[in-house]
Amino acid sequence: MCGRYASTKNPALLAAEFDAVDATEGDAPGPDYNVAPTKSVPAVVERHPRDAEGVVDESTTERTVRIMRWGLVPHWAKDMSGAAKMINARSETVLEKPAYRDSAARRRCIVPAAGWYEWQPGEGRKQPYFIHPGDDSTLALAGIWSVWWQQEGDERKPVITCAVLTADAIGDMREVHHRMPLVLPRDRWAAWLDPDLTDPKSLLEPSLDIVDALELRPVSTKVNSIRNNDPSLMDAVPLGEAEKPEPTLFGLS
Template sequence: MCGRYTLTVTLEELMVRYMIGETMVPFHRPKYNIAPSQLVLTVINDGERNRLGELKWGLVPPWSDNPKVGFQMLNARSETAASKPAFQKPLQRKRCLIPADGFYEWKATPSGKQPMRITLRSKALFSMAGLYETWISPEGTRLNTCTILTTVPNMLVSPIHDRMPVILRPEDEQLWLDRSVTDTALLMPLLVPYSSDELEAYPVSAAVGSVSNDEPTLIEPRKVDEQLELW
């Protein structure tokens, strides 16, 4: 699964990267430990231009009785999303990009679970494939939510975890966002593991295990034998 990630760039950098002319996002600061149920920055296309906004991480289907179901839908398996009631329609028409510059997974070691941060070797921004939905409460309150698609791991990630987020190549991002494309068979070739040659992984502080921690030190490389036990 993908349960934590980072987005450490400025709002201006995001707008340039995704060709955003203007945005209603009031404020953005670098984030070093983005966690489920938080509001996350996402990119959608309205048919004319890309738009940057915030969605709550944890998809809530419109037919759900309780928004707490979002905690069970942080991720969607790309192999089966087209056949799952919660993800079938969003895969056809409600696709988004979830910008990131790294994600965390925990590797099992003899001394316990070691958090690892995975990034592009270039350290550039990348886009995770996401789906979004709108849930309306009985009182009429709207809740806009999203999920991150996952796939089998590449050779770099497989020793760390059995799943990884779908990272889209930049040239495939506009196809993913194109709402006129409703044939999911055309999208399946995009939902593959990203090349391990273009990624790197390194150990980080155990402090990332607490969602209350969100500071630059979390992404600094750590020598495992010097790491403080903060859990």
């Protein structure tokens, strides 16, 4: 599962890393070391551009960094009340489930992350780990997105939401949890973002090469509370010396 992660780079850096254009227009949140469901997050998308009259140019595509709300709301939903429960979509069923299949076929994105948090069961409490690449590179979490229209008075405004795909854990990730985010290797980025590719089934298997390069770092249980949000949450701590857990608003596994 992916229920918390860290997003530390600004849109300009992400745009350079993902060969995209920063289209956040000043709406991007600052660094977030404890991203929780329903927060605003940066995501990378690739679409056919439209002209001033809304006509789509099918001959080219544009890759951009945009801001989305974490927790998918299908376009047909009556309200946004279920968003916090739809932060993840299982890669095994994302092409079949009514809430996800249209987005999986037509609206895919990459959710950039410095790493994600996972909690390993233990005696009396769960030990949090920060799972991250060993360098300063950014993880490309496979995501899907949707547009839900919110009525505000006489106007309807779009709310763009997203979910992160998960898969069965492989390699060392199985030592912490039985699920993990689907992390895309660089050679899958273009295909995953391709707006004309409507069957991404071949892209849904986790990459062992990616997993083998990740580091599992035990961190403080301060991350349990979304009230805590600073770089120290990603710092390593000796196992067994973490602080007493704090209450949380969301489940940890």
